[in-house]
Amino acid sequence: MRLVRPGDGVDAEVRAVAEAAVRLVVEVLAGTRPANQLSLVAVPAVCRAMAAPRGPAARGRRVVPPKVLSTRSQRPSPSVAETVAVVAVAGRVHALALRLEHRRGRWRCTALETTAP
Template sequence: MIRHLPPEALATATPAATRVAHRFVTTCLEVLNGFRPPVQLRQQLDPARSAVLLPELARATARGAPARRRSTRPGLRLRRLRVCEPHPAAIEAAAVLTGVAGRSWALALRLEHRRGNWLCTDLRVL
């Protein structure tokens, strides 16, 4: 079955949506690099989904390299970010992250605009 996107769906996102996605991915990188605990993202997560999303971040954090206490240099860096808007109140993004020794990670997420805030409703770290 072929599903057609609504005419208002954007294959590329508006600059404002791209900034929102970039800001969220940057915060996720701070968590993955050990500069923030995963629980600090709680306000940016959909309350109904935070019980699923926080363990996903914690699992990914544990998979990464141990945090270096004296270094401010991140282990993971954003290499590429692709953002689209399936409809005006939703942003979907895919980020390619590079880590130590050229190891690559991927981060896929969905943000939805609810009551004046952008909340993450889905997050996958691959």
């Protein structure tokens, strides 16, 4: 075990992919973006999990734009990055955890956990 400082070993490319993935996930959770657009940054299993029904749509109600409040990333190995984020969706604060893996020349989200419904 070692202490990992924010940004420790995380280059600009990984940080940009992680932040884009977090933004896409938050927008899908908020219902402002279709889940199939996650295919830009995520493997099919993650896309399918996010496409599952998430409760009734907010028809006729004002949609509160989602916000990414903070993110932190680390690289436990050269081909793996892990990102955690605190986000606001529908006025409630939730946590996200993403695992990014470098495969076939690009970074992809291979696992996702969230406290959001």
